[in-house]
Amino acid sequence: MSNIPGVCVSPDKETQKYVFNHTMLRIKDPKASLDFYTRVLGMKLVRKLDFAEWKFSLYFLAYVPEGTDVPTENEANARYAFGREAVLELTHNWGTEEQETTPYHNGNTEPRGFGHICISVPDIQQACARFESLGVNFQKRLGEGGMKNIAFVKDPDQYWIEVVQPGLL
C-alpha cells in the first residue's frame, strides 16, 4: 500500500512513540452513557475529571485486560489513561441531563462528519443476540443492507457503534 498517493512509508522517527489515545464524544447524561458503555459494552471507567469552573466533566472509558489494575493515584492514573490506546472520552456539560432529548448530533445526517466508533467482538451473532436481549437500539441488524456481516447499534445519544467480528469478511 506504499504506492497510494499521499502515503508516507517511512515517517519521521520522532513519531514512533505517538499513540492514538482517545476519541471524544459529547453526551447528554453520564448516568445513561456510563450504564451503556460499562454494562452493555463492558468498558471500564478509568479516569474522571470535573471542571467546576467551566461546568463540565470528562469520563474516560476503555477495555482493561483482566488482571490489570488501573492505578488510582492521580499522576499514575493520568499516565495510564493518557498513555494507552483506545480510550473513549465522554464530555458532559452540566445540565444537559435535564433535557428531554440529546442536544448532540451523531454526524450521520447533514452536516455529516464523524460517523461512528466500532467494537470488534469474538462472536458477532452472540454479541448481537445479547444486545437484543438487553433492549439495545439497532441502526442496522446483521443480514440487513449491503454489508451482511456487520451491525450498528446506537448509544443513548444516538451515536452509532459498529460491531464487527475480525475474521468475518
Add this chain to the structure above:
Amino acid sequence: MSNIPGVCVSPDKETQKYVFNHTMLRIKDPKASLDFYTRVLGMKLVRKLDFAEWKFSLYFLAYVPEGTDVPTENEANARYAFGREAVLELTHNWGTEEQETTPYHNGNTEPRGFGHICISVPDIQQACARFESLGVNFQKRLGEGGMKNIAFVKDPDQYWIEVVQPGLL
C-alpha cells in the same frame, strides 16, 4: 470510581474480549489526509477497501509498533485491522476531492457532537515544535486557553486532534 451513578463494575464476562477497534471520520481528499496522518502524525495505512458499486473507499490507519509486519493476505489483514485497538477509519466518498473546501463538519460548532481525536506523545514541546515546522494548523497552542499543557491541531478536514503528554498534568 465504582460509586458513580451508571457505572457497572462487574460487566458480563461475555464482553471481556470486546475491543474498541476504530473511529470513523469522513474526509474530502484521501491524498491530503493520508499525507497528514502518515507523514505528519506517523500512522501507517494498514488496510484499504474500495466499494466501486457505492463509490466510496475506506482507509484504515494505526500506529504499528516497529518490527510488526502487518499481514498483507486479505483475511489475515482483515483480522489484524479489525482485531486490534486504536484504528482510525477514513471514509472517502468519491468525488469530494474535487470540491474547494471540505463538505464535512468537525462537530465543534453547532450542531455539536463528536469533538476530537487525541494522540499522546512522549514530549509535547518537541511534538508541537515539529508540527509548527511542518506548517500544521493549530486550533490551540501550548500555553493558550484554560489548559496550558495540551494543544489542538487540525487535520485537512478541520477535525481537531488533541495532543497530550501522559505525565503532564
